[in-house]
Amino acid sequence: MNAADRPQATRAGILIPFAIVTLIWGSTWLVITGQLGVVPPSWSVSYRFAVGGAAMLGYAAWRGERARLDASGWAFAAALGMLQFVCNFNFVYRAEQYITSGLVAVVFALLLVPNALLGRLFLGQRLGTQLLVGSAIAVCGVALLFLHEVRADPGNTAALLAGLALTGAGVLSASCANVMQGTALARRFPMIPTIGVAMLLGALFDALYAWATVGPPVFDPRPSYWLGVVYLGVAASAIAFPLYFGIIRVVGPAKAAYSSVLVPVIAMLLSTLFEGYRWSPLAAAGALLVIGGLVTALTARRPNR
DSSP states (O other), rough: GGGGSSOOOHHHHHHHHHHHHHHHHHHHHHHHHHHHHSOHHHHHHHHHHHHHHHHHHHHHHTOOOOOOOOOHHHHHHHHHIIIIIIHHHHHHHHHHSSSSSSHHHHHHHGHHHHHHHHHHHHOOOOOOOOHHHHHHHHHHHHHHHHHHHHHHOOHHHHHHHHHHHHHHHHHHHHHHHHHHTTHHHHHSSSSHHHHHHHHHHHHHHHHHHHOOOOOOOOOOHHHHHHHHHHIIIIIIIIIIIHHHHHHHHOOOOHHHHHHHHHHHHHHHHHHHHHTOOOOOOHHHHHHHHHHHHHHHHHHHHOOOO
């Protein structure tokens, strides 16, 4: 197959940022766990995106880029900020108060399902047979990982259901924000400063919500907490989101969502290195199916609309 005939998802310009995003987001689950405890989740989310938004606008200014948003641009940025940087992350941080970070990561891997359906509904992107087969394989792998996590820490039914419901709400919020990046409106504005504005608006919304629900700002004096905020704000937000949204604009939200499918596998590998995590046959089988589904789906050609 000639390079020109190769599916866009298998080209270096997509695979490299895809790998970077997946590795960064695969590490965040450990960091987010360290954010819980002293500081209410809403304030932690607000701090994260204040750092991320400031970093993005600083980088945009260094490149000579400005947002130059009209009324529709501000509405787009506000909607993106609310969906991606308020609802999504507040749901996820709260879910980790009920269930393990590993289980949250596994459930979030199902992002590929609403991304594919919403992409078909609102962007008119058809789902080829190979993509559907790859997705089915990956979902089977996610199911095995889910079963492994539940067996490892069964907990009580009420906590499990609450955690799953919150994670599901986060998945739907993120999926709506993902599909927004595939619209013609998103392409009207420069990506980096627009996402920076969306992050700062999200941080503002998060802060207003936090103040209304849990009171004034709360600070954790531990250096590890603030190092975590910086890592989540700069690496996992200011660097990862522009790369991820750029992938969506090229290959569509369905294929881009495979980063979330690989994230729990990366998280397990990192946990093996740093926390002594031990693989079970069930988890290993799930990881292999996820990788098999990824390869199958990403090598599929993007169907014509």
